[in-house]
Amino acid sequence: MKILSAIVIGAMTGSVAWAQMPTFEGLDVDSDGLLSTLEAKGAPEVDFYDADANKDGGIDVEEYKIATTPSDE
Ligand SMILES: [Ca+2]
Numbered sequence: 040m041k042i043l044s045a046i047v048i049g050a051m052t053g054s055v056a057w058a059q060m061p062t063f064e065g066l067d068v069d070s071d072g073l074l075s076t077l078e079a080k081g082a083p084e085v086d087f088y089d090a091d092a093n094k095d096g097g098i099d100v101e102e103y104k105i106a107t108t109p110s111d112e
């Protein structure tokens with residue numbers, strides 16, 4: 040239980056630093072594993088149509104990861 044509390048406390052204190060980049064889980068309000076256009080509005084930096092690589096109308100966790108990983112170009 041000690042480890043779990045540490046994770047919870049870490050997540051809570053870390054949420055301030057993460058305020059600019061919400062987690063996928065935090066954005067996926069209905070927990071269906073996809074971000075809808077509405078849910079993706081919670082991450083203004085993410086361009087929905089750009090992030091939805093397979094054009095299925097939702098951003099899955101992999102697509103979100105790619106969209107939120109800065110490219111070194
Ligand atoms: Ca969703």
Ligand SMILES: [Ca+2]
Pocket residue numbers: 090091092093094095096097098099102
């Ligand atoms: Ca998709």
